[in-house]
Amino acid sequence: MMEHHLILRVITKILIAPILIFAFYVQFHGDYSPGGGFQAGIIFAVGFILYGLVFGLRPTKKVLPEWVVHKFMALGVLIFAGTGVAGLMMGGNFLDYSVLAETPQKGQHLGLLLIEFGVGTTVAAVMISIFYAFASRPPRISDEDW
């Protein structure tokens, strides 16, 4: 795609690891600081999209095949709904996390962590698969036209 942009490629390689780590920080620290599943999912997806933009789609799909992303899309919703059903099984209401652990507070913590993880998984997978869907089609206008 863009083999000649040496600076872009080097900077991207340096940036991707911090982006992914920051995504996980936002994901699992969402109870304590701004952030949560939606933002973390987007940031995580941005890491892969950046890689895809600079290094081309084929190496990205080698790391993260399309069918895996599609499975994760559904998995996130299932984690979220499954947490709700788990609360139902343990004697509470649907999406009531207080019953998930010994104390209601611990249960709420666990529940929030799980549902945020579900949200993050779905959002990241959806964003990456939308990017794949757009980028895998042959572009109508050539690189010089921009």
Next chain:
Amino acid sequence: MLVVTAISIVRVRKLFGVVMLSGVFSLLSALLFVSFDAVDVAFTEAAVGAGISTVLMLGTIALTARTEKKPSHSSILPLIVVTITGAVLVYGTLDMPNFGAADAPIHTHVAPEYFSRTPVEIDVPNIVTAILGSYRGYDTLGETAVVFTAGIGVVLLISGLGRRRKRKKTDVEKA
């Protein structure tokens, strides 16, 4: 600055510039949210508005066309409608409480209850997360389902089309 950006988005004909300007617009509104102390919203706006949607818009431009079409009819009627709507909205803000007023309805309705109940019942410092995840769990589940549905829709529409076209091409080659 938001107004200047918005006007230039309307005036610029090259879609590449429009996409970049809407990214700028998102970033500016994220700054606005930060100054309102709505850090969670600002975070989302910066990540989604300025980041992802810019990339997706560029992807769309690559698939379609690079410049806007000339409008086929005059823009006077839409201008009148927009002006009237804007005037009504501005008139509506006259009734709103002052910015930061402690007795505004938003601060006296359910917010105090969330603030007093969250440390006891959920015990997480970020009350936004507590409200989104726990008190409004159904809403967030619904939002996730919406994102999921949108993703499936895009994948079905765009990837499916590509596959069908490829199949047609191989059919033609066989014939």
